[in-house]
Amino acid sequence: MTLRLPDISTRELAAIRARVRRWFGKNGRSFPWRETRDPYRVLMAEMLLRRTTATAVSRVYLGFIEQFPSISVLAGAPVSSISAAVESLGLQEVRAKQLKAAAVQISMQHSGSIPHDAGELESLPGVGEYVSSAVLNFAFGQPVPLIDGNVLHFISRLFGVKFSDRSSAEVRELVSRLGGRRHEPELYWGIIDLVSSICLRKKPRCSRCPVESFCRSRGSDSRAV
Numbered sequence: 001m002t003l004r005l006p007d008i009s010t011r012e013l014a015a016i017r018a019r020v021r022r023w024f025g026k027n028g029r030s031f032p033w034r035e036t037r038d039p040y041r042v043l044m045a046e047m048l049l050r051r052t053t054a055t056a057v058s059r060v061y062l063g064f065i066e067q068f069p070s071i072s073v074l075a076g077a078p079v080s081s082i083s084a085a086v087e088s089l090g091l092q093e094v095r096a097k098q099l100k101a102a103a104v105q106i107s108m109q110h111s112g113s114i115p116h117d118a119g120e121l122e123s124l125p126g127v128g129e130y131v132s133s134a135v136l137n138f139a140f141g142q143p144v145p146l147i148d149g150n151v152l153h154f155i156s157r158l159f160g161v162k163f164s165d166r167s168s169a170e171v172r173e174l175v176s177r178l179g180g181r182r183h184e185p186e187l188y189w190g191i192i193d194l195v196s197s198i199c200l201r202k203k204p205r206c207s208r209c210p211v212e213s214f215c216r217s218r219g220s221d222s223r224a225v
């Protein structure tokens with residue numbers, strides 16, 4: 001089904017982008033994986049962040065990196081020790097097998113270097129389009145749009161359209177325009193943090209939202225999309 005996008009000017013999108021980035025600069029959360037561009041550390045963070053919260057990952061991340069500081073160490077580690085390191089995140093057996101298999105594949109096919117090509121990244125076990133895009137953007141500085149459940153929720157509320165398919169052409173077009181030329185990490189981190197603290201799924205705190213004046217769903221939660 002083709003959704004009709006609301007009229008949104010390039011100027012409006014630039015203003016929204018600037019406000020989210022400014023809000024993030026003052027209010028954004030600090031996580032160790034946001035302080036690095038090391039492709040290995042970024043890839044590990046994004047793989048760990050699937051199906052859990054950033055807070056949960058922050059409790060195990062530095063210990064994980066200390067125990068498995070490189071692709072070669074991770075590739076040679078027993079699944080049981082990887083599983084123990086990520087146990088508190090849940091799904092530890094699946095996570096551990098995918099982390100090890102990805103490390104083995106990177107060792108064998110890419111001489112231990114994290115690939116910077118979407119197709120090669122997405123061929124790794126446990127790496128889908130979002131993780132691949134996050135690595136390309138956050139680690140390699142490529143202006144790649146990122147679309148996950150947080151972004152989908154945020155743009156649905158902001159533009160008053162119920163987007164449910166993150167791979168739809170409409171969503172891709174809107175996020176591509178919202179990200180501007182650079183698709184800076186701070187925009188996406190800002191959206192993630194806004195959704196976790198202000199644009200809450202049950203009861204958004206619109207009066208504290210930096211983009212309230214642009215939002216088609218602002219006001220009571222019953223009006224939110």
Ligand code: SF4
Pocket residue numbers: 154157158198199200204205206207209210211212213215216217218219224
């Ligand atoms: S104004 Fe409210 S509904 Fe709109 S993006 Fe902000 S918090 Fe979400």
